[in-house]
Every structure is written in structure tokens, then in C-alpha cells.
Amino acid sequence: MTDSKTLYLVAVVVFVGALSWLIRALPFLIFGGRGEPPKIVSYIGRVLSPAAIAVLVIYCYAGYVSERPPREHLGMLAEVVAGVATVALHWRWRVPMLSISVGTTLYMILVRLF
């Protein structure tokens, strides 16, 4: 590990920690007394969460496109199969740890095959 890596780690931990806290504290800072947020703010807060998680799913898959070029790995078959399995397990059983561990294990097996 180089020094720049340590610096990056410190920067990320401080930055993410402080920013997370600041955002969570916003209602207390702005509406510390009393009051409702503008409707547009509560609307964005409500819909941004599912939308951002969907963005992060695509962000993960974008990583596979760049790390494992689709043409060389049967059109990302391993990623698609493991992803579908994870969603199906979770839709049926609703146990996060089960869905994640089975999905990940399946993926780890599949990348050795393709």
C-alpha cells in the first residue's frame, strides 16, 4: 500500500462520514423549530432512493462490461444468471443473506466455468 492510498482512505472516510451526517442532520438544521419541507423536497427524497439503487445496480454491471468484455465471456452470462438467481431467491424468500450468499457463490462458480 502506497502513501497516496492511505491518504485516499483517510479522505474517503472523513468525507463520507461528515457528509452522511450533514445530510441526515439537514431537517434538524433547517426545520429545527417546526415545519414541513416543501413538497418538491419530500417528493425527491421519496423517489430518489429506489432510483439511486437502480443506478448502483447498473454501475455494478458497467464494471463487468469493462472488466470482463462481454464478447469473451458468453455475453456476460455469469453476471446475468447470478443476478436473476439473486432476485428470484429474494423475491420468494426475503432473506437478504440467503439471496446474497447464494448469488455470490453461484457467480464465483460460474466465472470459473466461462
Added chain:
Amino acid sequence: MNGSATFSAPSVFRRAFSDSIPVMAGYGTMGFAAGVLLSVHGGIANSAFWAAVSSATFISGPLQYLFVDWVRSSLALGGVLFVVLCVNLRYSLYGLSLLETFRGTRLWTRLYLIAGITDETYALEVACRLRPPEKQRYCLYLTALDHLYWVVGVTAGAFVGSALPFPSDGIGFAMTALFLVILTDQCRECANRIPAVVGGAAAVAVFVALAAFLGAAKARAEMLIPTMALLVAALLLLRGRIERPGREAE
């Protein structure tokens, strides 16, 4: 002990503890997996130390898993900023509904109660039928316990991950699986489905457009900021459509 108190401190604690046991199971295992991932996949020395520090400050599952990705790729802080913003905005809405509950607590207590909010902690805090000041004590115990489970889980995972020879090829899929699981849960509610589709479409559009100029690897590193900007614009434009089905009493 003041006259209006119906529960002694130990019994409030016992109540908070017994309510938090399912969270212990959930955070323990999810945190453990995140810790293993950091040590096996993050490519850093002293991963147990960084696991402890990061889990204590972030207090968030998605950010903990993303931390591994950022550490690996040294993603620019601008991209990090947008994700942190989007992930945490929901918690500030939770905070809004707790303004009354937390009123009158000491400043440091309140700061900690705010910083420690998670989905699970919030759900239990809302469900708790105690009244202030017992309720505030209950919330404080609960926040501290859930926080502790998370930090212990992540740190233990990083220890075990760096001590035992874990197979590492493909283990990064755990992050993808985590987001798929969260997305699946959110899409059980109809109101979340259009926003999720909009988010996915915005991300694909930006990635494909950037990849045409920069190549896939660079496009992925740069995609988060433009995606979030496009996303917020799209959500504002589609507000009429998205809000129509769920127009509850406002």
C-alpha cells in the same frame, strides 16, 4: 428518577436490547460479509482497521459495500459525493418525522441519534410506544446497539477475511447482489417501480454515451455525476406521472 417515569433505565435497556436482536442477526451477517469483501477484494493493508473506522463513521450498508469499490479504484470524490447524497437523503426524511421525538434531548445525544439512523433502527423507533423521556432513552440504546452490531460485524469479517484464505475471484459480486436485493425489496411497492426504471434507464443511457467516447472502464468511473444529474432532472419532469397513483392525503 423523576415521578413521571414508568420504566427504570435497566428495563428500557432490556426492551431496546430484545427489540434489537433481529437487527443483530441481520447486521452481524451483512456486516461480516462486507468486512470479508473489504479484506479479500479491497486490496489494502490493515483492512480490519479500515473496516472498523469506516463502519463506525458511515453506518450504512450500501456505502460500506461501495467503500470496497472506491478503495479498489480510487474513485474521484465527486462521484462519491453524489452517491452519498442520494443514499442519505432518505434518512433525512426519516429525521423529519423524528423531530418531535428527539426534542429536548441533549445536543450530543441528538447529534448521535441523527447520525445513527438506519432503516432498521428507524422502523423500531417509530414502532416503540414509550413516551419521552423513556422513548428518547430507548432510541439512544437502540441506536448504540445497532451501531455496535454493525461495527463488530464488519470488523470481524475483515479479520477473518485477512486471516483465512478466502477464494477471491468473483467475490465482488456480493455488492451487486446487495443492490439487487435492496432493489427487489423496494420494487415490492408499486410506487417505487417507475423511479427505479427511470434510474436504471438514466444510468444505461449515460454509460453507453460515455463509453462511446471514453471506453467502458473510463465511462464507468465517470458515469455517476452525469447520471445523478440526469436522474434528478427526469424525476422532476415526470413528477406528475409518478405521483398520480399514490396521491395520499397531503
